[in-house]
Amino acid sequence: MEMKPQDGRRSPPHREVPPVVGLLLAMAVMNGLLYLCLDRFFIAPRRSALDPQHCPYGHFRMGQMNNCSAWLSCEELRTEVRQLKRVGEGAVKRVFLSEWKERKVALSRLTSLEMKDDFLHGLQMLKSLQSKHVVTLLGFCEDDNTILTEYHPLGSLSSLEATLNLSKYQAVNTWQQRLQLAMDYVGIIHYLHHSPLGTRVMCDSNDLPKTLSQYLLTSNFSIVVNDLDALPLVNHSAGALVKCGHRELHGDFVAPEQLWPYGEDVPFRDDLMPSYDEKIDIWKIPDVSSFLLGHVEGSDMVRFHLFDIHKACKSQTPAERPTAQAILDTYQKVLNSLRDTVTSQTREML
Numbered sequence: 111m112e113m114k115p116q117d118g119r120r121s122p123p124h125r126e127v128p129p130v131v132g133l134l135l136a137m138a139v140m141n142g143l144l145y146l147c148l149d150r151f152f153i154a155p156r157r158s159a160l161d162p163q164h165c166p167y168g169h170f171r172m173g174q175m176n177n178c179s180a181w182l183s184c185e186e187l188r189t190e191v192r193q194l195k196r197v198g199e200g201a202v203k204r205v206f207l208s209e210w211k212e213r214k215v216a217l218s219r220l221t222s223l224e225m226k227d228d229f230l231h232g233l234q235m236l237k238s239l240q241s242k243h244v245v246t247l248l249g250f251c252e253d254d255n256t257i258l259t260e261y262h263p264l265g266s267l268s269s270l271e272a273t274l275n276l277s278k279y280q281a282v283n284t285w286q287q288r289l290q291l292a293m294d295y296v297g298i299i300h301y302l303h304h305s306p307l308g309t310r311v312m313c314d315s316n317d318l319p320k321t322l323s324q325y326l327l328t329s330n331f332s333i334v335v336n337d338l339d340a341l342p343l344v345n346h347s348a349g350a351l352v353k354c355g356h357r358e359l360h361g362d363f364v365a366p367e368q369l370w371p372y373g374e375d376v377p378f379r380d381d382l383m384p385s386y387d388e389k390i391d392i393w394k395i396p397d398v399s400s401f402l403l404g405h406v407e408g409s410d411m412v413r414f415h416l417f418d419i420h421k422a423c424k425s426q427t428p429a430e431r432p433t434a435q436a437i438l439d440t441y442q443k444v445l446n447s448l449r450d451t452v453t454s455q456t457r458e459m460l
């Protein structure tokens with residue numbers, strides 16, 4: 111017997127979805143996914159303010175080491191470290207890529223006994239300023255004039271451009287990453303100005319190439335300071351200011367107060383040269399940051415947004431220059447706002 115439909119209505123027939131609707135649905139899902147993923151593309155991974163490698167004084171940890179190890183002694187340096195090849199040299203140290211327990215390390219040797227005071231000052235600073243901003247100290251031997259530090263294969267900031275131009279690093283050669291490097295750099299200056307050893311001035315920085323050679327690029331594209339051989343102390347409350355070296359300085363990379371103020375007719379005399387404070391580091395920030403920003407798509411847009419703060423850094427009056435913290439805050443704001451703009455522009459395009 112055939113069943114009659116009860117109220118004359120029939121159950122709706124099974125209709126096929128037209129292909130165009132399917133396509134539209136797929137596109138909508140894809141757009142949604144892309145939208146959700148955008149932040150991943152445009153926001154560089156945040157770096158923790160805490161140093162994940164943190165160890166008690168006199169100890170270190172690097173790479174994948176699980177535990178902190180005590181700084182290597184003279185004996186351990188002599189027997190366990192194998193010197194491989196020279197990777198750098200400055201006025202104070204000759205630096206060798208070396209091997210310790212199958213790990214790559216950097217062994218610095220004093221170049222000449224005349225520089226021993228600077229070498230020991232640098233070592234003292236390295237010991238006391240260990241943090242995420244400073245290269246990791248692994249050991250030292252004052253008798254042999256050696257210092258062992260973590261090796262950074264990407265070298266100093268002097269080779270930043272060459273490194274970022276390599277095809278394997280194209281993905282990180284962006285204005286976002288470069289602005290982040292500038293923030294690392296200013297973060298180091300801020301750390302030195304508020305260090306556990308008081309207000310320290312980065313004196314080994316009389317021109318741009320010299321300044322860049324004091325910082326290393328880590329394998330995860332952050333910056334650590336490596337050379338702390340000239341970090342005099344400013345003590346404002348005691349009226350103690352500093353001088354970077356005993357010779358006359360020239361050029362506009364150094365701050366104006368570092369130049370001989372009495373004209374060409376008066377011969378330079380160190381004892382007549384006025385001293386100055388940490389604001390000489392602030393004067394140099396625009397030049398270093400501009401180098402770090404480089405010339406990739408977006409670099410000029412960032413430079414434009416940093417124009418006012420950089421202009422303030424170049425104030426002739428040191429006290430009118432901003433603090434490193436104020437510069438960091440501005441860099442962070444610019445990074446956030448430009449990132450938001452780029453993200454929303456890209457969302458609109460989708």
Ligand SMILES: Nc1ncnc2c1ncn2[C@@H]1O[C@H](COP(=O)(O)OP(=O)(O)OP(=O)(O)O)[C@@H](O)[C@H]1O
Binds near residue numbers: 200202262263324325
């Ligand atoms: N840990 C490291 N990993 C990789 N390269 C390093 C390391 N330490 C130093 N170098 C290289 O060696 C160079 C010289 O090092 P450093 O600046 O400490 O020497 P210096 O004699 O104190 O220099 P200066 O002439 O500025 O006083 C650095 O610019 C860098 O290229």
Ligand SMILES: [Mg+2]
Binds near residue numbers: 323
């Ligand atoms: Mg150096």
